[in-house]
Amino acid sequence: MLWIPIDRDSNVSLMKQIYQYVRDQILCGALQVGEKLPSTRGLANHLGVSRNTILDAYEQLIAEGFLITSKGAGTFIAEGTFLERRQKQEINLTKQSKQDTDVIDFRSGIPDLTLFPRKDWAKLSQETWNDAEALTFGYDQPEGRLELREVLSSYLFKTRGVSCRPEQIIITSGATQALTLIAKLLLSPDDHVVIEDPITTDIQTIFQTTGASLYPIHVDEKGINTALLPKHLRPEFVFITPSHQFPLGSTLPIQRRIELIEYVRQKNSYIVEDDYDSEFRFEGLPISSLQGLEEERVIYIGSFSKILSPALRIGYVILPYDLIDHGRELKWFSDLHTPSIDQLVLARFIEGGYLERHILKMKKLYKRRRDVLMEELNKYFSEEITFLGYTTGLHLVVEWKDITFSEQILKRLEEHHVKMYLVEDHSIIKGKHCNRLIIGYGHLHSETIIEGVKRLKDALDGNLSDVGRI
């Protein structure tokens, strides 16, 4: 219903106020040509004025040409009544650069969205909205739905060796919120975080925003190098991605896992285990979580962004008992809780076996795509490259013997309509990963991968001396 501001203390008559308002709205285009106005009776009720007042205002607008009536159909905004407003003070917004639709973008961390199991999800979603208890539509507890936490605790035990009770889980709006929550939970200015280097820049930002300092530790082919753990300081926690280090892709061996646990036991601090990409392991069994080895000193983070869809925004954090109460409180003051019905749909999706089937199917597909990618890269560059972190996940890293990648080379790639990403962009101590590219393949069809690698070849061909070949 059309809303009109009225000032009863004004010496302007109600009719004139209504007339003027509607006129202004038409002139500025807020009421658009062809739009239907409410009936005089309806508008009069809505605004609490007499119907005659509205009739008078409409009549005036009709007489001046702003409105037209069509017998039986109602009253409409007439054509030719829009007057462009003068320029308001405009502030430039960060615009998204226009997408080059022909570009092949090897961005990492994107699942194949076309295969999201939409039919199943739509069905479960409809069922859940229809049969949920009315109370479910109300405010919930900050930790989220018990139904989901129960299903999750048994699912994670089976698939990841995670050992927790449902009350240790807080459902979050994706892994990002879990990270933000942990930062608030444990970090103050002057605190320290021991962290893998390189590591996703967004994660660095989230921790640094609290005023804490990062203590970067070099990641080698086995993951974080535990020999370099600092003895002289006490970090609040050590942040690791042990299943599939991002970006380098290493899987942390048991010796280093145990060293880390012994380290945080001795320092009386925590390990934050971001179980990134663990589900898509192409060879052998998925590696069990660190959390299963040490429940009291490991905070475990997971999300459904890679295995289902980032748009769901559902993740979780598993907390040791002594952090639960504070964690719940922080979630409450962030956004009370994560949407309830979405959680129930996900619980049904896991319980009904849909998730495991989906992961199985996607794993096969991603493995095929990875194989194509490696084959194609080998075809052109076999003498020049080494693969890193290719056993798991949606991306791998390629190391070149004699190319130092720079923004200039990336630009040349873009001129050839192909996009790849620098490991170096995620490094804290700069200069160690300049010959490495992150290549995400999960979301790309085989033919696209083949074409993309060909474009890479073309871009790198010829004289690169001007842009960085050593």
Add this chain to the structure above:
Amino acid sequence: MLWIPIDRDSNVSLMKQIYQYVRDQILCGALQVGEKLPSTRGLANHLGVSRNTILDAYEQLIAEGFLITSKGAGTFIAEGTFLERRQKQEINLTKQSKQDTDVIDFRSGIPDLTLFPRKDWAKLSQETWNDAEALTFGYDQPEGRLELREVLSSYLFKTRGVSCRPEQIIITSGATQALTLIAKLLLSPDDHVVIEDPITTDIQTIFQTTGASLYPIHVDEKGINTALLPKHLRPEFVFITPSHQFPLGSTLPIQRRIELIEYVRQKNSYIVEDDYDSEFRFEGLPISSLQGLEEERVIYIGSFSKILSPALRIGYVILPYDLIDHGRELKWFSDLHTPSIDQLVLARFIEGGYLERHILKMKKLYKRRRDVLMEELNKYFSEEITFLGYTTGLHLVVEWKDITFSEQILKRLEEHHVKMYLVEDHSIIKGKHCNRLIIGYGHLHSETIIEGVKRLKDALDGNLSDVGRI
């Protein structure tokens, strides 16, 4: 020969059972560093499984670092694989007090959840999951779906006189996240917030968490008393709930609105307008949003918790242009964005006219319930009470002439199986609202309201001198 318990009826694969058993035995020290494992052929015979099963299990254990092979010599337990187990300690969790199911709870701010339009929502939800573009299942922009922001900007213009473009809107996970975002956007330690007193305690907490100080201003029957705005300090913003002040329920008149705008223009600060409960106005005209009067100095907050369902966790904040970029960034580092499909369903719900119909229906219902509540209260207490803030919303406030409400009186109410709430709990400067109760009625049937007021009467009957009657 190593004995491994195998369960052939289990749905865990034999390989995984063997892997897991050996792994656990190594970790706990039952299999010790340097110990030699049986040959794959020998163990396969011994356990009656295929040799490949053993090979796969060994390979996995080698990959994870538990075992090492020495050519010709065999397979051994690797070093650094023993982890000392700690005794688990059980910590008591804050348990929810057991719900008294017979109690009539006049809690405020809860819509009638049984009337959530679940059939319509379920249908739109299924449709949206089925026909959304695949890209919608991927990562989105922090500000949320354009579809919803467009619908919202025209809906809010029509219904609330809010004047904004879609790019000024950030979709948030409820009003709480909008408040948290504003706190992060504008507040640092030593900053000041001018705020209504009394005001929801959660909002006080969110602002104070940043280290900023609250400058409380008394709320009278017209809302925040603008004559008391501080001249000597510059607040970052003035926080108000002008449509239906929480908890007192006043509606801010235009004169005070204009004074506030002049104040923040002069101070070069902002108004944060929480348009709480504005939709359910039972008497008189809808009051214009402040935002519509001054776009560049008013930050506007709204949510769908009261008009639809708190479980959706969808709200929004409308920012002046110069705050948009920073606001988007803060949303990104909180949880990237709000779930995408939920936003699309809501956009269709508004666009299809479902929301307006739902509000109309609920408004009639809530008005009826309010009338019953006031009638019943008048029946027992007419000489002793005054109503405040009853023209709008899901609750009202009752002021008693001669009762000072205390925890003791509330306890007596609970003994009579009825719960009401103290205005005083939300006051910053204490002692001014001790004779006032907040009574929420939106979620209660008429018969329940009638019974609840009777219980209140019983509880307050007789000698109250011991618990606070003055």
